Amino acid sequence: MLEVDDIHVYRGRTYVLKGISLRVTRGEIVALIGANGAGKTTTLRTISGLLHPRRGHIRYRPEADGPELELDRLPAEEIVRRGISHCPEGRGIFASLTVRENLLVGAYLRRDNRGIEDDYRRVCDLFPILGQRAGQAAGSLSGGEQEMLAVGRALMSRPRLLILDEPSLGLGPLVVETLFATLADINRRGVTILLVEQNAVMALELAHRAYVLETGRVTLSGSGEELAADPEVRRAYLGGA
Amino acid sequence: MGGGYIAQQIVNGLILGSMYALVAIGFSMIYGIIRLINFAHGDVVMIGAFVTLALMQVAGLPFVLVAAGALAAGAVVGVLIERGAFRPMRGAPQVTGFIASLAVSIMLQNLGILLLTAQPRNFTFPAALQKVINAGPVSFRVIDLVIMLSALGLMVLVMLLVKRTRLGMAMRATAENLDVARLMGININRTILAAFAMGSALAGIAGLMWGGKFGQIDPLLGYVPGLKSFVAAVIGGVGSIPGAILGGYILGLAEVLFVGLLPPIYSAYRDAFVFGTLIVILLIMPNGLLGSDKGERA
Numbered sequence: 132m133l134e135v136d137d138i139h140v141y142r143g144r145t146y147v148l149k150g151i152s153l154r155v156t157r158g159e160i161v162a163l164i165g166a167n168g169a170g171k172t173t174t175l176r177t178i179s180g181l182l183h184p185r186r187g188h189i190r191y192r193p194e195a196d197g198p199e200l201e202l203d204r205l206p207a208e209e210i211v212r213r214g215i216s217h218c219p220e221g222r223g224i225f226a227s228l229t230v231r232e233n234l235l236v237g238a239y240l241r242r243d244n245r246g247i248e249d250d251y252r253r254v255c256d257l258f259p260i261l262g263q264r265a266g267q268a269a270g271s272l273s274g275g276e277q278e279m280l281a282v283g284r285a286l287m288s289r290p291r292l293l294i295l296d297e298p299s300l301g302l303g304p305l306v307v308e309t310l311f312a313t314l315a316d317i318n319r320r321g322v323t324i325l326l327v328e329q330n331a332v333m334a335l336e337l338a339h340r341a342y343v344l345e346t347g348r349v350t351l352s353g354s355g356e357e358l359a360a361d362p363e364v365r366r367a368y369l370g371g372a
Numbered sequence: 373m374g375g376g377y378i379a380q381q382i383v384n385g386l387i388l389g390s391m392y393a394l395v396a397i398g399f400s401m402i403y404g405i406i407r408l409i410n411f412a413h414g415d416v417v418m419i420g421a422f423v424t425l426a427l428m429q430v431a432g433l434p435f436v437l438v439a440a441g442a443l444a445a446g447a448v449v450g451v452l453i454e455r456g457a458f459r460p461m462r463g464a465p466q467v468t469g470f471i472a473s474l475a476v477s478i479m480l481q482n483l484g485i486l487l488l489t490a491q492p493r494n495f496t497f498p499a500a501l502q503k504v505i506n507a508g509p510v511s512f513r514v515i516d517l518v519i520m521l522s523a524l525g526l527m528v529l530v531m532l533l534v535k536r537t538r539l540g541m542a543m544r545a546t547a548e549n550l551d552v553a554r555l556m557g558i559n560i561n562r563t564i565l566a567a568f569a570m571g572s573a574l575a576g577i578a579g580l581m582w583g584g585k586f587g588q589i590d591p592l593l594g595y596v597p598g599l600k601s602f603v604a605a606v607i608g609g610v611g612s613i614p615g616a617i618l619g620g621y622i623l624g625l626a627e628v629l630f631v632g633l634l635p636p637i638y639s640a641y642r643d644a645f646v647f648g649t650l651i652v653i654l655l656i657m658p659n660g661l662l663g664s665d666k667g668e669r670a
Contacts, residue, residue: 179555180553180554181551181554206554207551207554207559208554208558208559209553210555211555211556213555216555217555219551219552219555221554223549223551223552224547225544225548225549225552226548227548227664228541228544228545228548232541235541236541236542236545236556237556238554239538239541239542239557239558240427240556240557284556286555288556320670325491349458
């Protein structure tokens with residue numbers, strides 16, 4: 132579905148991604164793990180078009196039997212239109228907009244008002260707190276509620292591929308547990324997921340496959356169980372044991 | 373100094389305040405979305421005034437069309453300023469944008485002097501608009517009433533647009549976070565352009581009002597109202613549209629009442645008073661009356 136082929140990305144003058152390649156197959160949950168500064172967020176921002184690679188390609192096939200698109204030159208607002216929804220680092224909710232407005236802005240490119248209302252109700256079923264707080268300014272929500280809002284907002288564009296950048300950041304263990312269960316549920320309903328996580332234990336448990344990034348390169352890849360069992364990974368990311 | 377006199381001063385202050393408020397909205401909208409002050413915004417008022425003069429006195433169009441022309445001229449100039457001076461500077465340090473807009477301001481003023489000469493021109497509104505209405509102790513001209521009511525109408529319209537429409541939602545989202553707005557599929561270039569067009573259209577129509585109120589215009593007329601409207605926007609909390617409106621009326625009333633209520637020898641200090649008000653308000657409320665403390669974008 133998505134193929135990242137040897138991308139090299141600079142942020143200003145800093146050489147951040149030194150040839151990253153990875154694949155996401157339809158229906159999968161793929162995790163990127165690695166230390167701070169490894170290039171995880173940069174990889175996601177390049178896929179969704181906020182950054183562009185100096186070299187390399189990103190190919191994306193929205194429909195299983197449809198044509199393939201080159202994403203690496205498209206601006207971000209065109210990439211959303213093609214079914215990739217990016218839930219950014221730090222959630223990026225619009226604090227002064229209401230909860231409902233945040234969700235509606237997630238469906239900004241859609242014109243099917245009835246479908247939008249259906250999806251709005253669906254998101255509120257998934258995260259009941261959002262429905263209860265619909266008219267409240269999003270900035271007044273707690274961290275966990277804001278994360279739910281960010282995920283809900285990303286779903287409002289009806290993505291085929293959902294990209295999540297550190298959804299567990301700053302959340303308590305119980306909230307993370309619930310959130311990850313919901314992500315698995317979203318995935319079962321047919322949304323492919325690519326996520327970056329600091330919480331490698333949770334990420335490897337959830338993901339079908341994962342890649343380990345170190346200083347701008349992929350150093351390891353494999354199924355979630357394989358990586359969770361790998362001595363190197365255990366030492367570096369899973370706190371020894 | 374009777375109640376009638378004070379009532380008259382209040383009416384005068386509301387007229388002046390309406391114009392400051394309209395111009396201040398533009399400052400705030402533009403600041404809200406790109407975090408830059410457009411120092412050329414006052415000169416859009418001047419262009420609106422000259423376009424009014426041309427359409428009314430030279431072309432002889434009916435008043436409604438003249439007003440539409442002033443709005444449109446403001447919008448067009450705003451779009452050109454964004455494309456010419458702000459977009460090429462996107463991503464550059466803030467100070468670069470400030471300097472670019474100062475340059476545009478100086479350029480517009482000098483272009484005006486070059487093309488129109490610095491000679492002030494008289495601005496004559498149709499007799500129907502000049503008619504004086506006496507309402508008890510207070511008297512004003514029809515044009516003054518038109519200024520107050522149409523300013524009010526435009527303010528309501530802009531607030532509805534920002535609060536209730538898809539474009540308004542996109543503008544508010546873009547104002548909060550450019551990158552995340554793009555991730556939602558919002559074309560931020562178009563949204564920023566829309567903010568410039570709307571804010572500048574209001575400045576254009578304020579130019580018509582300025583001409584109608586003072587009866588004389590020249591190519592430098594935008595400077596002082598521009599500066600004072602900027603003060604109004606800051607008093608209200610720059611970035612906030614209701615704040616800009618409140619600030620505009622406060623400033624207009626304060627200025628007129630200061631001149632009207634104090635002995636005449638102080639009236640030459642009206643501008644010192646206006647800017648003094650700014651300093652006092654900012655000392656007490658650094659974010660302005662309705663501003664948030666989240667001025668800097670995350």
